[in-house]
Structures are given as structure tokens and as C-alpha cells.
Amino acid sequence: MSKEKILTxxxxxxxxxxxxxxxxxxxxxxxxxxxxxxxxVLSTHTAFKPGWTFRDLTSDIEPISQHWQxxxxxxxxxxxxxxxxxxQVDLILKLIDRxxxxxxxxxxxxxxxxxxxxYKGFPEDFPKDMARLxxxxxxxxxxxxEACLMTDSEFRTEYxxxxxxxxxxxxxxxxxxxxxxxxxxxxxxxxxxxVYDCASxxxxxxxxxxxxxxxxxxxxxxxxxxxxxxxxxxxVYDSAxxxxxxxxxxxxxxxxxxxxxxxVKFEKELPYLIERLKTV
Ligand code: PXL
Numbered sequence: 001m002s003k004e005k006i007l008t009x010x011x012x013x014x015x016x017x018x019x020x021x022x023x024x025x026x027x028x029x030x031x032x033x034x035x036x037x038x039x040x041v042l043s044t045h046t047a048f049k050p051g052w053t054f055r056d057l058t059s060d061i062e063p064i065s066q067h068w069q070x071x072x073x074x075x076x077x078x079x080x081x082x083x084x085x086x087x088q089v090d091l092i093l094k095l096i097d098r099x100x101x102x103x104x105x106x107x108x109x110x111x112x113x114x115x116x117x118x119y120k121g122f123p124e125d126f127p128k129d130m131a132r133l134x135x136x137x138x139x140x141x142x143x144x145x146e147a148c149l150m151t152d153s154e155f156r157t158e159y160x161x162x163x164x165x166x167x168x169x170x171x172x173x174x175x176x177x178x179x180x181x182x183x184x185x186x187x188x189x190x191x192x193x194x195v196y197d198c199a200s201x202x203x204x205x206x207x208x209x210x211x212x213x214x215x216x217x218x219x220x221x222x223x224x225x226x227x228x229x230x231x232x233x234x235x236v237y238d239s240a241x242x243x244x245x246x247x248x249x250x251x252x253x254x255x256x257x258x259x260x261x262x263x264v265k266f267e268k269e270l271p272y273l274i275e276r277l278k279t280v
Contacts, residue, residue, distance in 0.1 A: 005033035010081030016045035017263025018217040023224040030228025040084030079107040086129040108137040109223040113145040135175035172198035206241040217263040
């Protein structure tokens with residue numbers, strides 16, 4: 001895949017090291033021109049104490065797209081993350097139809113839940129809408145919670161390989177082509193991803209050592225690094241593995257700072273990511 005410009009569609013959390021404030025620097029650092037379409041503007045992400053502001057930008061999406069149509073603006077990839085409303089799903093499907101190049105890729109991170117629960121602010125049946133967006137994707141990047149919510153599966157913290165393979169095959173039935181399932185762990189000291197080819201049913205795993213810390217925003221860091229690596233021509237599996245290594249580094253860079261609870265210091269490890277991409 002050549003290095004062309006991509007579009008990422010997700011919120012701006014002004015403070016909190018997630019969504020666009022991660023995607024833009026990370027993908028740009030990977031040498032990829034990164035255009036943005038903000039879905040909402042929040043004062044902070046929603047893991048902060050209630051009180052954050054929320055400006056829904058749903059009504060801006062269509063006029064922005066119509067202007068792009070007049071300018072013949074298209075993208076080699078469209079990567080979506082946290083959405084501002086369920087109505088945005090249909091608007092983004094239209095956006096993919098209009099602005100994704102013929103051989104372009106739609107990458108969907110169904111960023112809406114973690115730890116067995118939906119993020120605050122989403123209606124209970126929002127996963128059904130997100131599943132429709134995943135159906136149109138070449139690659140989806142759910143965590144286990146998101147995978148369960150979109151497939152009506154029981155969320156478990158302890159499971160075997162059978163559970164993961166069943167989840168993957170249910171996700172494949174949504175209609176996407178490849179799945180990168182994050183947060184997979186079969187042993188206490190190891191955490192990783194399962195990479196699934198929906199057509200062949202082939203599953204591959206990649207594991208790192210598990211760190212003794214839960215961190216906010218790591219899903220967004222992971223997805224951004226995945227997109228950056230993939231757009232540099234790496235395979236889905238190699239991109240998934242590199243993104244996992246980078247995410248571990250960003251958590252390690254944050255571990256000694258107890259006050260830094262809201263995100264990870266991904267900026268400090270951008271040189272590592274750039275160095276790894278030089279080998280592609
Ligand atoms: O990191 C995911 C995310 C993105 N955007 C907003 C969030 C969250 C997670 O809580 O609240 C606004």
C-alpha cells in the first residue's frame with residue numbers, strides 16, 4: 001500500500017490523551033498524511049469525573065462531506081474511533097462510500113466500551129449500530145468487551161481459546177474481513193491480540209508480558225499505531241504486533257508517574273515506533 005493520505009473520524013477530547021489527540025500525532029509520526037473529521041468535542045474524556053462538556057458534531061459531517069465531494073477529496077484509508085451519536089454510523093457509511101478510494105481500506109475501532117461495560121453516555125443498544133459500521137470494515141479492532149456487546153456474547157475475564165475463537169467467528173459474521181481482537185490473555189503474565197482472517201478462519205496470536213497497571217487511552221494508542229504501520233505496507237499481523245509492542249512501551253513510560261492516570265505518555269515512545277518502521 002502506498003503512502004497516501006488517510007482520514008480519521010473520532011472525537012477531540014481536549015484533555016486526556018485519547019482519540020484525535022493521539023491519532024493525529026501517532027499516524028503523522030508514521031509518515032502518513034492524516035486528515036481529521038471530529039465527531040464531538042469534549043473538555044476531557046468520559047473517564048474523568050462527571051462535569052465534562054460534550055459538543056455533538058453530527059450535523060457538521062454531511063456539509064463537510066459535500067464540500068469534499070466538490071473538491072474530489074478521497075482517502076486511501078478511513079479509520080473511525082469514538083463516535084458522537086448513533087446517527088453518525090449512517091453518515092460514516094455514506095462517507096466511506098463517497099470518499100474511500102477503490103483499493104482503500106476502512107478500519108473501524110468500535111471504541112465504546114471496556115472492562116465489561118459501555119462508556120458513559122452511550123445508549124445501551126449503541127453496540128447494534130456500531131456492529132453495522134463494523135460490517136463495512138476491512139479491519140476491525142475491538143477489545144473483548146466491545147466484541148461481546150456487538151455479538152450478544154457473555155463477557156468473561158477468565159476463558160480458554162475456545163471462547164476467543166467463538167467470539168472471532170461471531171465477529172466475522174458481522175461482515176468485516178479481518179479482526180484484531182485486543183486484550184487477549186490465556187496466562188496471567190501475558191497479554192496480547194488475536195488476529196483473525198474472516199474468510200479462511202485462520203487465527204494468529206501475538207503476546208507481550210502483562211503490565212501490572214490498567215491504563216486509559218491505550219486502545220486509541222494501539223489503533224493509531226496499527227493504522228500507521230498498516231499504511232506503511234506492513235501486513236495486518238505485523239501491524240498488530242508492532243502496535244502491541246509500542247503500546248507496552250507507552251504504558252512502561254507512564255508507570256512511574258502515579259498522577260498520570262488518564263492516559264499514557266505515548267509521545268515519549270514515538271522515536272521507538274519510527275525506528276521500527278524504518279525496517280519495513
Ligand atoms: O479512549 C476511548 C475514548 C475516546 N473518547 C472519549 C472517551 C473514551 C474513553 O473513555 O471517553 C470521549
